[in-house]
Structures are given as C-alpha cells and as structure tokens.
Amino acid sequence: MSETHQIAPHGGTLVNLLADDATTAALAAEAANLPKLVPNERELSDLEMLAVGALSPLTGFQGEADYHAVLDSMHLANGLAWAIPVVLGVTEEQAHQLGSGSVALLPAEGAAPIAVLRVSGTFKRDKAKEAVAVYRTDEEAHPGVKAVYDSGDYCIAGDLEVISLPVHDDFQNYRMTPAETRAEFARRGWTTVVGFQTRNPIHRAHEYIQKCALEIVDGLLVHPLMGATKSDDVPPDVRMQCYEALFEGYYPKDRAMVSIFPAAMRYAGPREAIWHAICRKNYGCTHFIVGRDHAGVGTYYGTYDAQQIFEEFEEGELGITTLNFEHSFWCESCEGMASPKTCPHGEETRISLSGTKVREMLRNGERPPQEFSRPEVADILIAAMQGQE
Numbered sequence: 001m002s003e004t005h006q007i008a009p010h011g012g013t014l015v016n017l018l019a020d021d022a023t024t025a026a027l028a029a030e031a032a033n034l035p036k037l038v039p040n041e042r043e044l045s046d047l048e049m050l051a052v053g054a055l056s057p058l059t060g061f062q063g064e065a066d067y068h069a070v071l072d073s074m075h076l077a078n079g080l081a082w083a084i085p086v087v088l089g090v091t092e093e094q095a096h097q098l099g100s101g102s103v104a105l106l107p108a109e110g111a112a113p114i115a116v117l118r119v120s121g122t123f124k125r126d127k128a129k130e131a132v133a134v135y136r137t138d139e140e141a142h143p144g145v146k147a148v149y150d151s152g153d154y155c156i157a158g159d160l161e162v163i164s165l166p167v168h169d170d171f172q173n174y175r176m177t178p179a180e181t182r183a184e185f186a187r188r189g190w191t192t193v194v195g196f197q198t199r200n201p202i203h204r205a206h207e208y209i210q211k212c213a214l215e216i217v218d219g220l221l222v223h224p225l226m227g228a229t230k231s232d233d234v235p236p237d238v239r240m241q242c243y244e245a246l247f248e249g250y251y252p253k254d255r256a257m258v259s260i261f262p263a264a265m266r267y268a269g270p271r272e273a274i275w276h277a278i279c280r281k282n283y284g285c286t287h288f289i290v291g292r293d294h295a296g297v298g299t300y301y302g303t304y305d306a307q308q309i310f311e312e313f314e315e316g317e318l319g320i321t322t323l324n325f326e327h328s329f330w331c332e333s334c335e336g337m338a339s340p341k342t343c344p345h346g347e348e349t350r351i352s353l354s355g356t357k358v359r360e361m362l363r364n365g366e367r368p369p370q371e372f373s374r375p376e377v378a379d380i381l382i383a384a385m386q387g388q389e
C-alpha cells in the first residue's frame with residue numbers, strides 16, 4: 001500500500017496549493033485588501049487543476065520564460081516535458097497596474113476570493129505564435145485558437161496560494177483530486193492503471209478499447225473531462241448518466257472507476273494528448289489510451305498525429321506509457337468487436353456509423369444498433385435530445 005509502488009508525479013512532487021486552515025484565514029484577510037482579478041471559465045479550471053496538483057510540478061500560472069520554452073520546444077525552461085502553456089490573461093492596463101505585489105483571484109464578480117497570486121511578472125502574450133505552436137493553425141474558427149484570441153493581450157504570472165477550490169454543485173461523488181485517486185488505487189491494490197480521457201458518451205468502440213487496455217493492467221480510470229467544452233458537445237450531466245449506465249451494466253466494479261477530470265478542453269489534438277497524459281500521470285495512472293484524432297476538432301489534425309507526437313520525446317521522458325488504439329467496430333464476420341488491425345474483412349461486414357448519422361438516429365428517437373451503442377446509453381441520449389426540442 002505504500003506510495004513507492006505508485007508512479008511518480010510529473011517532476012517528482014505532487015503539488016498541493018490549498019492552504020491549511022490556519023493559513024486560510026490569514027490569506028482571506030490579506031485577499032480582502034488586494035487588487036482583484038476575475039479569471040474566465042478556462043482559467044478557473046486551470047486554477048483548480050493547479051491547486052490539486054493535476055498540473056504538477058506547476059505551482060502557479062506560468063511566466064514568460066516557460067511560456068516561450070513550451071511553445072518552442074514542448075519543455076519548461078528547466079527542461080521538463082510540457083506541452084501547453086498554463087497562463088492567466090489580463091488586459092494591457094491590468095498588466096501595468098498589477099505588475100508587482102500580490103493579486104486576489106475571484107471566481108466571479110462579487111464572489112469571495114479563492115486564491116492569492118504572488119505576482120512574479122507580466123508579459124505580452126504572443127497569440128499568433130501560441131496558436132500555431134499549440135493548435136497548428138491561427139484560424140479563429142478553431143475553438144482553442146478563438147479562446148486564445150478572446151483572452152487578454154498580456155499574461156500575469158506567479159505562484160498561487162489557494163483559499164478554496166471553485167465550488168461545483170454537481171457530481172460531488174465523482175470529484176477526486178490526484179491525491180485521492182492515488183489513495184483509491186492503492187486501496188484497490190492497483191499497481192498499474194490505465195487512464196481514459198473522454199468528452200463524449202462512450203459507445204461500444206471506446207468500451208472495447210478500454211477493455212483491451214484493461215486486459216494488461218490492474219485497473220481502468222474512466223476520466224471524463226468536465227471543464228468547458230464546445231456548446232455542441234454532449235452536456236456533462238447527460239454524459240455522466242451514460243457513464244453510470246455503462247458502469248452499472250457492463251464494467252467490473254473492482255477493476256474500473258469513473259472520476260472527473262476538471263480540465264477545460266483545448267481541442268489542441270497532439271499537444272493536448274501529451275498534456276492529458278502528463279495530467280493522468282499526476283492522478284496516478286501508469287498507462288494512457290491515445291486513440292485516433294485524440295482531442296481533435298474538425299480536420300485540423302491528422303488521424304495519427306496525436307499518437308506520433310509522443311515519439312518526439314526521449315524514451316521514458318514522460319514517464320507514463322501510452323497505448324495507441326485504432327478505430328474499432330463490430331464485425332459481423334468476426335462476430336465481435338475488432339479493428340483494422342485484427343479484422344481481415346471488408347467494410348461491408350463492419351457496423352460503422354458516422355457521428356452525424358448517430359445524432360440523426362437519436363434525434364428521431366431511434367436506437368443505433370446494439371453492436372454500436374449499448375441500448376441503455378442510446379436511451380439516455382434519445383431522452384436528452386428529445387428534451388432539447
């Protein structure tokens with residue numbers, strides 16, 4: 001049960017920025033007199049991730065040297081692998097006003113401060129460079145690029161002392177910090193754990209991939225991203241109902257668990273796959289599934305880009321083992337789930353539906369074939385779609 005059997009957090013130390021009770025009171029008093037800053041939804045999500053150590057070894061919002069090092073080389077200035085900048089945007093005016101001293105961060109106008117930022121500096125955000133480096137495009141049609149362009153022209157950097165985590169009124173039973181998932185893995189006696197990132201309901205194809213991975217490790221962590229997503233993605237509460245139905249009917253309770261990943265989605269494809277893997281290592285996963293077009297959107301990334309980018313790192317540098325998977329499907333001739341790697345048959349025997357087709361069927365109240373989607377999951381999605389109209 002000792003910690004030593006678990007994978008080390010990225011950079012070696014699991015960060016915890018939450019102040020203890022004694023410090024909290026002092027911080028809250030200090031915060032009351034400090035200049036205030038209201039983070040946007042993404043930044044608030046990053047703040048939560050920083051606070052609980054999901055972004056270990058980061059201890060605050062990144063400064064200029066790390067920002068450019070990450071964009072230029074996918075490493076921090078100290079040489080540690082890192083794929084996506086974690087920054088706090090401010091306006092030029094704010095950057096000049098808040099250049100030195102501390103700043104209190106508020107979750108929303110009028111709310112109580114949740115953290116104190118010890119400002120180490122401000123810098124101009126190179127949005128064009130960031131867009132191309134992280135998202136491989138500077139088109140504002142890309143939701144991640146748009147978020148960069150929509151945020152302030154400057155960034156404010158520094159270490160955080162967190163008074164309280166952002167408050168969530170949903171999924172309380174599923175919110176676990178990296179320290180908590182690590183403790184749970186230990187309690188369950190799992191030494192090797194595979195993490196699965198998702199922002200969608202899980203159909204048979206992803207269930208199959210997860211179970212293939214589970215065959216070679218002790219446990220499976222289904223880790224749905226529940227921070228900000230695109231408005232046309234399936235809403236979190238509907239997704240959670242789908243995961244619950246699936247776990248109830250089809251997953252072994254002692255080998256699989258669901259917990260929430262509080263990150264905001266970037267849609268940065270390959271770079272986000274690395275970021276997702278590093279975060280899951282912090283949550284205690286030893287393995288991480290990378291599917292086709294991981295964290296992609298539209299046609300911005302090649303099918304296998306997110307798998308191939310891991311080859312740009314030295315052997316063992318990321319510390320977590322990635323498991324690459326192909327597209328999978330039910331094959332009538334194989335009489336089972338398969339992929340192009342394992343099935344010798346042609347398209348005509350494979351049950352494969354486009355996302356557009358599936359949405360159309362669900363909207364019409366029609367279940368996709370049970371070889372594509374579990375009926376319990378289909379029914380939840382049908383009910384949600386019909387409730388929207």
Ligand SMILES: [Zn+2]
Nearest residue numbers: 331334343345
């Ligand atoms: Zn086949």
